[in-house]
Amino acid sequence: MSPSLAALAxxxxxxxxxxxAGASPSYPALMKQDLNLNYVPECTICHRDNNGGxxxxxxxxxxxxxxxxxxxxxxxxxxxxxxxxxxxxxLDSGGDGVPDIQEVVAGMDPNAGGGGxxxxxxxxxxxxxxxxGKGPNLVAAFAALALLARRRARRTAGDGDNGVS
Amino acid sequence: xxxxxxxxxAAGLAFGFLLSVCFPSPAQAYPWMIRHGYTGCQPCxxxxxxxxxxxxxxxxxQSELLLQMxxxxxxxxxxxxxGLLWGQVQPLPDELRLxxxxxxxxxxxxxxxxxxxxxxxxxxADLYGDIKSSRFRAAGSIGYAPTGALAASLTDxxxxxxxSREHWVGAELDDEGGWLLRAGRLTVxxxxxxxxxxxxxxxxxxxxxxxxxQYGISLAVSKDHFRAELMGIAGNFQVHPDDFRxxxxxxxxxxxxxxNAAVGVSSLFTRARRDIFxxxxxxxxxxxxxxxxxxxxxxxxxxxxxxxxxxxxxxxxRGGFAAFLQADDEPxxxxxxxxxxxxxxxxxxxxxxxxxxxxxxxxxxxxxxxIRVDTIFSTLGVPPVAGSASSYTNASTLLAQFHVYL
Numbered sequence: 054m055s056p057s058l059a060a061l062a063x064x065x066x067x068x069x070x071x072x073x074a075g076a077s078p079s080y081p082a083l084m085k086q087d088l089n090l091n092y093v094p095e096c097t098i099c100h101r102d103n104n105g106g107x108x109x110x111x112x113x114x115x116x117x118x119x120x121x122x123x124x125x126x127x128x129x130x131x132x133x134x135x136x137x138x139x140x141x142x143x144l145d146s147g148g149d150g151v152p153d154i155q156e157v158v159a160g161m162d163p164n165a166g167g168g169g170x171x172x173x174x175x176x177x178x179x180x181x182x183x184x185x186g187k188g189p190n191l192v193a194a195f196a197a198l199a200l201l202a203r204r205r206a207r208r209t210a211g212d213g214d215n216g217v218s
Numbered sequence: 219x220x221x222x223x224x225x226x227x228a229a230g231l232a233f234g235f236l237l238s239v240c241f242p243s244p245a246q247a248y249p250w251m252i253r254h255g256y257t258g259c260q261p262c263x264x265x266x267x268x269x270x271x272x273x274x275x276x277x278x279x280q281s282e283l284l285l286q287m288x289x290x291x292x293x294x295x296x297x298x299x300x301g302l303l304w305g306q307v308q309p310l311p312d313e314l315r316l317x318x319x320x321x322x323x324x325x326x327x328x329x330x331x332x333x334x335x336x337x338x339x340x341x342x343a344d345l346y347g348d349i350k351s352s353r354f355r356a357a358g359s360i361g362y363a364p365t366g367a368l369a370a371s372l373t374d375x376x377x378x379x380x381x382s383r384e385h386w387v388g389a390e391l392d393d394e395g396g397w398l399l400r401a402g403r404l405t406v407x408x409x410x411x412x413x414x415x416x417x418x419x420x421x422x423x424x425x426x427x428x429x430x431x432q433y434g435i436s437l438a439v440s441k442d443h444f445r446a447e448l449m450g451i452a453g454n455f456q457v458h459p460d461d462f463r464x465x466x467x468x469x470x471x472x473x474x475x476x477x478n479a480a481v482g483v484s485s486l487f488t489r490a491r492r493d494i495f496x497x498x499x500x501x502x503x504x505x506x507x508x509x510x511x512x513x514x515x516x517x518x519x520x521x522x523x524x525x526x527x528x529x530x531x532x533x534x535x536r537g538g539f540a541a542f543l544q545a546d547d548e549p550x551x552x553x554x555x556x557x558x559x560x561x562x563x564x565x566x567x568x569x570x571x572x573x574x575x576x577x578x579x580x581x582x583x584x585x586x587x588x589i590r591v592d593t594i595f596s597t598l599g600v601p602p603v604a605g606s607a608s609s610y611t612n613a614s615t616l617l618a619q620f621h622v623y624l
Contacts, residue, residue: 112495112496116600120608120609124613128332144603164495171492173458173494175457176371176375176379177372
């Protein structure tokens with residue numbers, strides 16, 4: 054097998070490997086449980102984006118929680134301890150006079166001083182339920198495009214065979 | 219187009235979109251090509267500052283001749299496999315440059331005193347195109363992101379989004395194409411554009427190849443001994459409402475006195491009514507220096523030091539820094555060993571500096587494909603909070619990547 058085909062085959066094989074989730078419960082789900090929330094906080098309550106990851110804790114609330122002993126990975130005991138301390142000490146990383154835990158329980162962003170401030174929305178087609186879950190349809194759409202290209206290629210080859218340019 | 223070539227092309231498209239995608243990850247940005255005398259990026263990349271977008275035909279050829287392991291092959295002409303889809307399609311006109319970029323990774327993180335977490339992440343799956351007509355240019359990318367890259371999303375779901383990191387129109391202002399004026403969504407010009415997007419110098423300045431692109435107008439110049447780009451930033455129009463869009467400028471100037479050394483300066487200033495991370499008004503600036511040097515061909519040294527300053531409503535003023543030094547050794551063509559040291563301070567009151575070290579290996583083992591392994595040891599400084607003293611938290615990370623481009 055040529056190196057080119059080997060590379061392509063390896064890429065296809067890796068793309069089919071199922072993702073392995075972390076072995077431990079995630080912090081957002083644990084926060085929901087510990088604080089008896091009616092929603093699951095986004096990772097962006099602490100991290101730069103929803104991918105999380107070491108070194109990406111940029112939000113004031115996340116940095117404050119690290120100061121209360123919370124670290125990366127998945128350590129339920131450390132999270133619970135940090136949340137308890139934040140509540141007991143009235144942690145206010147947003148600087149708006151409203152304690153962080155109170156804001157989280159109320160569904161507000163503890164990082165946004167003043168509570169209730171708008172949050173960014175992403176995408177060019179902003180609207181409720183506009184595009185959620187359309188991943189498989191995108192695959193079908195592009196597969197259709199590829200088939201169309203193939204039909205055109207066959208038609209062009211046929212024209213060429215008849216001397217039409 | 220031959221029918222067999224179209225079948226391969228369709229299979230490549232289907233392959234690309236069966237991949238779930240994109241943890242923020244740059245395409246291909248290899249500033250260590252200075253070891254071969256390439257002080258500029260333009261010969262190989264359609265983006266004048268490199269990294270983003272499709273490769274030129276010359277860039278594809280150099281990828282085979284200089285980048286990948288050749289296993290004793292001494293030919294001096296690139297083969298057909300250097301072309302799009304490994305040469306399985308008819309060569310495209312020189313004015314049309316197409317490409318695609320796909321990356322998978324295994325990420326394992328071991329924080330001190332915490333359980334190990336590991337996951338397989340499908341990183342980038344993007345397609346690019348660049349077309350030229352006379353002096354006019356147009357380029358764009360489209361990809362699929364199952365998670366992340368929200369700032370580059372075209373759709374508005376929390377995940378499984380169609381994304382476009384770059385799309386622009388432009389004009390070459392001279393016959394050689396050394397001056398390029400562009401307007402659209404562009405990678406922000408600042409510092410060393412490189413593939414390690416999570417380096418603090420890229421993350422803290424928000425100038426990586428992931429999803430920090432901005433809309434604006436830029437003028438780039440690339441000549442024998444210097445290159446530069448200056449961009450007026452109009453904001454990211456894929457984020458709403460307008461309060462969250464930054465306005466300002468970013469740019470760099472790099473001078474290469476010889477073909478194995480280059481030094482540069484960067485500057486950035488933006489203002490957002492609501493910062494996308496902090497949701498309050500932020501006047502953000504970063505200014506720095508960077509350098510690339512290859513004392514002997516197998517070895518390249520890259521370095522960058524940036525001063526970062528933010529004025530945040532309710533959070534005060536924060537002056538910090540981010541820096542790295544990387545040594546890239548290529549003992550055999552196509553196989554790299556890299557050692558990178560980083561330091562940063564985010565500027566919060568009482569925040570101690572953070573440090574980490576990367577030990578990396580990259581093997582360009584086949585046409586259009588490479589594998590990479592990074593082990594990263596981090597010591598992260600945590601500012602004091604709620605009466606607690608400042609502290610440190612440690613973590614070890616293993617990142618193994620497989621990358622293929624079309």
